[in-house]
Amino acid sequence: MAKNILTEENFQKLHTVIEHYRHIQGPLMPILNEAQVIFGAIPYEVQKVISDELNIPLAEIYGVVTFYSQFTLEPKGDYLIAVCLGTACYVKGAQKLLDQIVTRLGVKVGETSPDGRYSVEATRCIGACGLAPVLTVNNAVYGRLVEGDIQGILEKYSKTSEEVSA
Amino acid sequence: MSLFRSHVLICGGTGCTSSSSDKIEERFKELVAEQGLDQEVMVVRTGCFGLCEEGPICIVHPEGSFYSRVKIEDVDTIVSEHLMKGRVVTSLLYRDKLAPPEHQLATSFSEVTFYKMQHRVALKNCGVINPEVIEEYIAYDGYKALGKVLTEMQPADVLDAVKKSGLRGRGGGGFPTGIKWEFAAKTEGPIKYIGCNADEGDPGAFMDRSILEGDPHCLIEAMAIAGYATGAEKGYVYIRAEYPIAVKRLKIAIEQAKEHGLLGRNIFGTDFSFDMEIRLGAGAFVCGEETALIASIEGERGMPRPKPPFPAHKGIFGKPTVINNVETFANVPQIILKGPEWYASMGTEKSKGTKVFALGGKINNSGLIEIEMGTKLRHVIEDIGGGIPKGKKFKAVQTGGPSGGCITADHLDIPIDYDNLISLGSMMGSGGMIVMDEDNCMVDIARFFLDFTVDESCGKCVPCREGTRRMLEILDRITEGKGEMEDIDKLERLAKNIKSSSLCGLGQTAPNPVLSTLRYFRTEYEAHIVGKTCPAGVCQALLTYVITDACKGCTLCKKVCPVGCITGEVKGLHHIDPDACIKCGACMSKCPFNAIIKK
Numbered sequence: 190m191a192k193n194i195l196t197e198e199n200f201q202k203l204h205t206v207i208e209h210y211r212h213i214q215g216p217l218m219p220i221l222n223e224a225q226v227i228f229g230a231i232p233y234e235v236q237k238v239i240s241d242e243l244n245i246p247l248a249e250i251y252g253v254v255t256f257y258s259q260f261t262l263e264p265k266g267d268y269l270i271a272v273c274l275g276t277a278c279y280v281k282g283a284q285k286l287l288d289q290i291v292t293r294l295g296v297k298v299g300e301t302s303p304d305g306r307y308s309v310e311a312t313r314c315i316g317a318c319g320l321a322p323v324l325t326v327n328n329a330v331y332g333r334l335v336e337g338d339i340q341g342i343l344e345k346y347s348k349t350s351e352e353v354s355a
Numbered sequence: 356m357s358l359f360r361s362h363v364l365i366c367g368g369t370g371c372t373s374s375s376s377d378k379i380e381e382r383f384k385e386l387v388a389e390q391g392l393d394q395e396v397m398v399v400r401t402g403c404f405g406l407c408e409e410g411p412i413c414i415v416h417p418e419g420s421f422y423s424r425v426k427i428e429d430v431d432t433i434v435s436e437h438l439m440k441g442r443v444v445t446s447l448l449y450r451d452k453l454a455p456p457e458h459q460l461a462t463s464f465s466e467v468t469f470y471k472m473q474h475r476v477a478l479k480n481c482g483v484i485n486p487e488v489i490e491e492y493i494a495y496d497g498y499k500a501l502g503k504v505l506t507e508m509q510p511a512d513v514l515d516a517v518k519k520s521g522l523r524g525r526g527g528g529g530f531p532t533g534i535k536w537e538f539a540a541k542t543e544g545p546i547k548y549i550g551c552n553a554d555e556g557d558p559g560a561f562m563d564r565s566i567l568e569g570d571p572h573c574l575i576e577a578m579a580i581a582g583y584a585t586g587a588e589k590g591y592v593y594i595r596a597e598y599p600i601a602v603k604r605l606k607i608a609i610e611q612a613k614e615h616g617l618l619g620r621n622i623f624g625t626d627f628s629f630d631m632e633i634r635l636g637a638g639a640f641v642c643g644e645e646t647a648l649i650a651s652i653e654g655e656r657g658m659p660r661p662k663p664p665f666p667a668h669k670g671i672f673g674k675p676t677v678i679n680n681v682e683t684f685a686n687v688p689q690i691i692l693k694g695p696e697w698y699a700s701m702g703t704e705k706s707k708g709t710k711v712f713a714l715g716g717k718i719n720n721s722g723l724i725e726i727e728m729g730t731k732l733r734h735v736i737e738d739i740g741g742g743i744p745k746g747k748k749f750k751a752v753q754t755g756g757p758s759g760g761c762i763t764a765d766h767l768d769i770p771i772d773y774d775n776l777i778s779l780g781s782m783m784g785s786g787g788m789i790v791m792d793e794d795n796c797m798v799d800i801a802r803f804f805l806d807f808t809v810d811e812s813c814g815k816c817v818p819c820r821e822g823t824r825r826m827l828e829i830l831d832r833i834t835e836g837k838g839e840m841e842d843i844d845k846l847e848r849l850a851k852n853i854k855s856s857s858l859c860g861l862g863q864t865a866p867n868p869v870l871s872t873l874r875y876f877r878t879e880y881e882a883h884i885v886g887k888t889c890p891a892g893v894c895q896a897l898l899t900y901v902i903t904d905a906c907k908g909c910t911l912c913k914k915v916c917p918v919g920c921i922t923g924e925v926k927g928l929h930h931i932d933p934d935a936c937i938k939c940g941a942c943m944s945k946c947p948f949n950a951i952i953k954k
Contacts, residue, residue, distance in 0.1 A: 257639050276803070318721050
């Protein structure tokens with residue numbers, strides 16, 4: 190894990206969230222959704238707190254966390270490069286964009302580089318089909334791409350990573 | 356309320372926001388304020404206009420001038436020319452390539468061919484109102500249907516109206532909505548729920564998101580109506596967390612409705628109370644299946660449960676529940692206001708009303724369209740969609756996403772409805788329509804969808820978990836040139852078994868993309884297996900990249916190659932080492948002389 194996410198402050202936030210949702214029916218999913226945002230992941234330590242507080246077995250929580258693709262056990266890299274593999278993007282060549290990114294960065298799909306800088310993901314349709322093929326880097330969207338564009342986009346994030354915090 | 360002489364509507368759908376429509380809005384506001392026009396010109400961020408291909412889109416009323424692919428620097432021109440001097444900036448207007456040559460300049464939004472050919476019911480307010488202002492919704496007859504239902508109609512009358520309208524579920528199944536409501540209404544119980552399935556997961560379909568982003572109050576109104584009809588006092592909206600704009604606008608809308616007494620206790624001074632809550636999904640396609648959705652709301656893994664018991668008897672937290680998707684609900688207020696006969700007058704015998712389709716892929720006008728059921732597919736592709744780009748040949752249109760199949764050129768003249776699509780081996784699904792041209796390989800498309808279902812299979816039942824994986828392995832083999840003729844029989848046998856024995860709709864329909872491509876494009880499978888070629892030039896393992904004599908030695912390809920497998924000197928013929936080449940195609944797209952080809 191490249192950065193320390195298990196800070197006192199984050200756990201405080203988690204407790205506030207748990208108090209907020211404790212009394213609604215079916216509180217687990219909303220709490221996990223918020224925990225993912227607070228910590229950037231839902232590691233064992235966080236699951237343990239939720240388990241103790243809600244009196245839900247840890248195994249059950251682990252089962253739910255690993256079921257949904259938006260919940261992760263480890264945090265993503267500073268730059269999350271997500272190539273849309275919805276059908277509209279796929280028929281317009283998104284797979285080749287993804288393949289090229291994987292080769293250029295040496296990071297496999299769904300994995301994070303050892304230095305914690307990049308994560309590469311193949312995402313489900315983000316619904317910007319008019320811009321297909323599309324990829325996103327954190328919140329920036331790049332659309333109507335051709336294979337020659339990839340190099341330029343990646344260079345942008347290799348040079349300025351010191352100034353631009355993710 | 357002050358009067359404005361001009362309104363600037365800026366599309367705030369996800370498509371246009373992705374191409375910086377938020378910055379365009381800011382710039383407009385900035386310039387309008389700078390020029391002291393903020394009491395005369397109102398800048399509004401609306402929902403999706405539908406013609407996503409041409410985004411970001413701005414419309415200036417009262418002229419209705421339709422500006423497309425607006426860039427941030429264009430805003431200055433529009434403000435200084437159009438808003439200050441009253442001169443429409445013709446150079447920035449959308450060119451309507453579908454219209455006769457003399458009418459191509461879209462001086463008025465209502466004249467654009469793409470919109471003229473549609474009939475908007477569910478999308479009525481999208482791109483028209485500001486979705487974050489409840490008064491604008493009310494001005495367009497919003498909450499009038501709820502008022503009518505609560506003050507003039509009995510629950511049974513509402514059920515009757517919805518049944519008579521012939522509305523069927525727009526999420527894919529096509530189950531009659533009125534009958535579903537009636538089941539829940541007849542189930543005894545003090546607590547019932549209305550569930551809205553906004554977990555739109557079909558790749559390439561985004562109509563539900565657009566409704567949520569463009570007209571969120573419409574959903575609230577419809578769910579309250581459903582609550583009244585069935586005796587439910589609480590609604591849950593299960594929405595994808597991947598739709599941040601939609602979630603935000605729906606939250607705002609719920610708050611506003613509560614403030615105005617349109618949600619909460621004793622709505623319109625009657626005995627009826629209704630409340631709503633948003634629940635976020637977390638990225639699982641299977642949660643679009645209603646019993647999986649229920650499990651997810653309850654805080655479990657989103658795994659489907661056997662039916663019966665149906666949700667109408669035992670749904671969310673074990674209580675009787677009606678679950679409909681967003682588009683289905685969006686039709687309801689109109690049905691109440693204009694009458695079920697009006698709704699049933701549109702469409703075919705068994706599929707009434709209109710349907711929203713998300714048109715995408717190899718088509719000139721990507722975007723969201725709403726048409727009457729029974730419209731011919733050819734009309735959609737050629738007239739509204741504007742045909743295939745770059746003069747390529749139409750090959751097939753894929754409907755129904757990972758559960759659907761392909762429709763070929765031979766069947767373009769069938770009227771689109773639930774039953775016709777099923778008879779062609781496809782299905783309506785949620786309304787994704789992806790057009791493919793001669794450059795798309797159908798075996799690869801089948802593999803793409805199987806890859807999707809394998810990834811999204813929840814793993815509860817064996818046929819889906821193991822069967823789809825085995826099918827994917829076979830398709831992988833075929834696209835890598837390692838297939839055998841027996842593989843086709845194996846695929847068909849597996850498909851039949853998975854369809855008949857899977858627990859839920861995901862597994863039961865997962866083999867459809869394979870069966871449908873086998874039905875219409877068997878020769879392509881055979882070319883991969885016997886000839887070891889990919890006729891469309893897609894499957895990487897069966898291709899090699901070659902530099903022809905047209906090479907001028909500009910060295911551009913050498914620079915972009917990520918693996919450095921291209922050799923050659925300046926002004927000399929370059930060469931690709933076929934063993935090192937990863938076939939990414941970067942060189943081919945950069946070559947200014949088209950000297951690189953795939954063989």
